[in-house]
Amino acid sequence: MFTGGADGNGHLPRPRRPRRGGLGGGGIGAPPGQGASTVQPHPAAPPCTDYDMAYFRAYSHIGVHEEMLKDHVRTSTYRNAIMHHQDLISGKVVLDVGCGTGVLSIFCAFAGATRVYAVDASDIAIQAMEIVRENELSDKVVVLHGRIEDVIIEEKVDVIVSEWMGYMLLYESMLGSVIFARDKWLKPGGLILPSHASLYMAPITNSQRYHDSVYFWRDVYGIKMSSMMPLAKQCAFMEPSVETISGENVLTWPTVVSQVDCYTIQAQELETIIATFKFTSMLQAPLHGFAFWFDVEFNGPVRQKSKKQANQSLDGNTQNASPSSKKKKPDVSIVLSTAPEDAPTHWQQTLLYLFEPIELKKDQNIEGSVTISQSQQHARFLNICLKYFTGDQWYVKESVMR
Secondary structure, three states, rough: OOOOOOOOOOOOOOOOOOOOOOOOOOOOOOOOOOOOOOOOOOOOOOOOOOHHHHHHHHHOOHHHHHHHHHHHHHHHHHHHHHHHOOHHEEEEEEEEEOOOOOHHHHHHHOOOOOOOEEEEOHHHHHHHHHHHHHHHOOOOOEEEEEEEEOOOOOOOOOEOOOOOOOEEEEOOOOOHHOOOHHHHHHHEEEEOOOEEEEEEEEEEEHHHHHHHOOHHHOOEOOOOOOOHHHHHHHHHOOOOOOOOOOOOEEEEOOOOEEEEEOOOOOOOOEEEEEEEEEEEEOOOEEEEEEEEEEEEEEOOHHHHOHHHHHHHHHHOOOOOOHHHHHHOOOOOEEEEEEOOOOOOOOOOOOEEEEEEEEEEEEEEEEEEEEEEEEEEOOOOEEEEEEEEEOOOOOEEEEEEEE
């Protein structure tokens, strides 16, 4: 997803698409003989803001899509998931929310979909049309250029596929567009890919990052520049940082911050997420901050979790489970993970660094709460507030991911 420009740590936006949608006239025409639909009442489309327009423009850049397509874990997992559910896609109508270059739409066509609506508000949709023609799929894949909230599709769909996840899962707020599409077009019992998502967090240690960004200033070619260190800390650690860490950086088992069921979640639930945590350090090391990552599951509608199962998964016994253990559950067929111990992806991990490290002892507890809320400035931004207690002292870390 993208909001326009590099983030505060100098990283390119994490390739995710905008709140896509089609205007109906910007893409390949609808198949001949398609009748008009009986329109059901649905929520009004939100206004398109300047932030949205900047977001859409950013996803017109080929580099964003090149990075996503070169992410083998991401792209191959989606392809495997689509083929795994081929029996639910073959002969069906599919809606691809935020199609980008159209790769997921084409995968669905290869899986036997009768028709695929590939929707994107970015100008990359123009290239998607050409890619569809190049692969001789114009009779199956209908590319629509515009926001999903504005699109005209004159039939219900059997399947929704979307690669909506941003940094820290929820950055850029594209899930709201998937919810909009689900409520407006998905048939009862339809398939959503991915179907479920989980956001995790854990305390981390990363001395090398502090050495590179802060302690570097103590001696620069024999010149004392320690006076730069306060500014260096502000510049390096004020905003969340998207980077890759390893399992060796993680001090404890992770905790689950949020779980998303794409079949049932409502947009209002995304406005504010609050979770409590209690970690116990597995070793003596400096606490440099907290890491966030996510995984998504590709489950069919028949395998949705009951409310009882969902509540059990959030209780104290399972909340601090390793994300990799989720892959071993018999009802989970395919998982895309961005955990530090798994193969790296373009999402990497999202790090909230402390301005001053805290020396932890082995078995020392860290407990508190994290609040993640959509910014009042713009819903695509995230406000993050960490309140935590360790070593007989309370700490607060607040940051904005913009």
